[in-house]
Amino acid sequence: MNQASTLQTMMDRADSKKRAQRSPKIGTPPRVICVSSGKGGVGKTNIVTNLAYCLAKQGQKVLILDADLNLANVDVLLGLTPRYNLHHVLLGEKSLTEILVNGPGGFKLLPASSGIMELASLTESQKLYFMTEMETVDDKVDIMLVDTGAGINDNVVYFNLAAQERIIVLTPEPTSLTDAYALIKVLSGRHDVKRFRILVNNADSEKEALAVFRKLSIVADRFLNTISLDLVGFIPFDRKLPKAVRSQKLVSELFPNADSSRMFKTLSTQMIAEKPEQHSDGNIKFFWQGLLDLS
Ligand SMILES: Nc1ncnc2c1ncn2[C@@H]1O[C@H](COP(=O)(O)OP(=O)(O)OP(=O)(O)O)[C@@H](O)[C@H]1O
Ligand SMILES: [Mg+2]
Numbered sequence: 001m002n003q004a005s006t007l008q009t010m011m012d013r014a015d016s017k018k019r020a021q022r023s024p025k026i027g028t029p030p031r032v033i034c035v036s037s038g039k040g041g042v043g044k045t046n047i048v049t050n051l052a053y054c055l056a057k058q059g060q061k062v063l064i065l066d067a068d069l070n071l072a073n074v075d076v077l078l079g080l081t082p083r084y085n086l087h088h089v090l091l092g093e094k095s096l097t098e099i100l101v102n103g104p105g106g107f108k109l110l111p112a113s114s115g116i117m118e119l120a121s122l123t124e125s126q127k128l129y130f131m132t133e134m135e136t137v138d139d140k141v142d143i144m145l146v147d148t149g150a151g152i153n154d155n156v157v158y159f160n161l162a163a164q165e166r167i168i169v170l171t172p173e174p175t176s177l178t179d180a181y182a183l184i185k186v187l188s189g190r191h192d193v194k195r196f197r198i199l200v201n202n203a204d205s206e207k208e209a210l211a212v213f214r215k216l217s218i219v220a221d222r223f224l225n226t227i228s229l230d231l232v233g234f235i236p237f238d239r240k241l242p243k244a245v246r247s248q249k250l251v252s253e254l255f256p257n258a259d260s261s262r263m264f265k266t267l268s269t270q271m272i273a274e275k276p277e278q279h280s281d282g283n284i285k286f287f288w289q290g291l292l293d294l295s
Helices: 003-020 044-057 074-078 086-090 116-121 124-138 154-162 174-189 206-223 240-246 259-273 283-294
Strands: 031-036 062-067 108-111 143-148 165-170 195-203 228-236
Touching: 031 044, 031 154, 031 283, 044 062, 044 074, 044 143, 044 165, 044 259, 062 074, 074 108, 086 116, 086 124, 116 283, 124 283, 143 154, 154 174, 154 283, 165 174, 174 195, 174 206, 195 206, 206 228, 228 259, 240 259
Parallel strands: 031 143, 031 165, 062 108, 062 143, 165 195, 195 228
Antiparallel strands: none
């Protein structure tokens, strides 16, 4: 297909979808929660997928955006093999709903590691088409969880700015604490992000998790006094978790009574009970709009 006819197909699809969506949206717009960390390997992907599983089991419509651009691994973790990804949507070859993959418990996965970088170079009409595609999922999602890569690169910053809520994951290791602090410092200092939620993974106990949170709060209060940090909770170090990973299953599914599984369930119940701030425009649309504007 040449470029002009690809664009025409995109615009035709966008038009017909717009017509189908004229009726006003009822209900609460989805929440978009970005999960990131300063240091790599602290458990983000396991946290995102297990929370998605538990939220879905409790009746929430959940979408995971795999936005780790270096090593997308949500699919590997789950033993899934997505055939298409966001790149195919941007080419106009697939619709967004066609690339979604079903995960355990009923959540959906949007494989996006290939394609996100292209957002920066879209023309105005391609952006319009893309936003219309995104609107098609808005109605079908209660919570979108964004799994980002490690470190403080432009993409991680973009996702954190575009999302409505941010969870920063850290472990009791000192390097993880200093790297989490560095990420918070960049987001608050250069981009004026004020609110961060903290999740401590691999903790031996609640006491240890609280001590880690307190250490982070003390440095944040001293050097970044305009931000607010909330402790979402903690996930205990649990040998059952890597055991489940080795069989490409979620610990929550394979060992529902394991310590970490119980905590994932508790945290997901807690998340459902929260009443976060909403964007009247629809949060997923707002999220992508944010990325397109930033890029
Ligand atoms: N609570 C836990 N108890 C025991 N092991 C854990 C726990 N959380 C994560 N792990 C182990 O830590 C490793 C890294 O986890 P994961 O891939 O989720 O981290 P990540 O932050 O997504 O990494 P990356 O930054 O590379 O994307 C995995 O091998 C996993 O089995
Ligand atoms: Mg990961």
